[in-house]
Amino acid sequence: MDNDEVDDSFDDLLAKIEIPTVPKVPKIEKSQSSSNINAPSTSTTTTNGATSVPPSKTAPNTHCILVNSKQRGNPVLKSIVNVPIEFRDDIIPDYVVGRTSCILFISLKYHTLNPDYICQRLKELGKQYELRVLLVQIDAPEPHSALKNLTRITLLTDLTLMLAWSAEEAGKIIETYKQFEKRSPEWIMERVESSPHQKLVAALTSIKPVNKTDAVTLLQNFGKLENLINASEERLSLVVGLGPRKASKLYKTLHEPFLTK
Structure with missing residues (x-):
């Protein structure tokens, strides 16, 4: 087939x-409650006339x-x-x-x-x-x-x-x-960053291969997003830990148009 x-x-x-x-x-709880409330007690008579109650299932x-x-x-x-x-x-x-x-x-x-x-x-x-x-x-x-x-x-x-x-x-x-x-379901839900600085770090790390350390270093070097966007590719490459490859990718991403024709 x-x-x-x-x-x-x-x-x-x-x-x-x-x-x-x-x-x-x-069923576990239902059977337990029904057995405790509704089930009649049963006993077995032994040879000496004594009675013994069958053991119930343990909880x-x-x-x-x-x-x-x-x-x-x-x-x-x-x-x-x-x-x-x-x-x-x-x-x-x-x-x-x-x-x-x-x-x-x-x-x-x-x-x-x-x-x-x-x-x-x-x-x-x-x-x-x-x-x-x-x-x-x-x-x-x-x-x-x-x-x-x-x-x-x-x-x-x-x-x-x-x-x-x-x-x-x-x-x-x-x-x-x-x-x-x-x-609770919230425990595994994605954490939403609240402060502007955290949001900027999260936005920059969405650009591969920029990691969180790179993002924090960039914001420390340029102070604000405007300065980072206006920086040349050469200036970006001088940031400690960034290097030419990351700088090129970051510069290209920051200068791409948001809308495509």
Whole structure:
């Protein structure tokens, strides 16, 4: 089949997956609350007439990455070294990295051999979790067709697609999601420079190959932007650390017209 030809072999299965339309609640917390409040207490009578209560499932450690027990032996776990992990039998996703965040993991080779697998997993997951990540390890020589396939699935089922090119990279991605669990979105947003001097430095460093040190040195030498713009190429080349190549590029950029005909 042509690599650009769309594979519709499991569209029927995709159609049966219910696309989340309401906020999703993690099954972990829901099952715990329901078991604590609604579940009747059960007891077992022993031979001597005493009763014993079956032990309940322990609450998950919120500081750990919760790992589905089926992931034991996965090489990605070797790269998770900065966050503790806890194996659980009572979670549906492969990894739970936050109260409302989970990760499904699949290698591209496995997806090629079992194209329906991820759809079945999504049916089991249902509407749980607000952030649902599909982490794909690229381990196939020709990944393009399979990735198109997985991209369609993520678009239809409210998934975030993340790619890793090794087990080590996949492990670090899982670890990072947990480490950033309580970070605000502003933490990774680009910092907007506030002072005029900082804005000028940022503007000058956008001219390759001028770096931040060059920009600061230029402003110290010329005092203000007007003097810098009016300086000759020869004068610019005399600035310590700038040199003829940077001076030529800077002079050319500063004297290019803003509008093109």
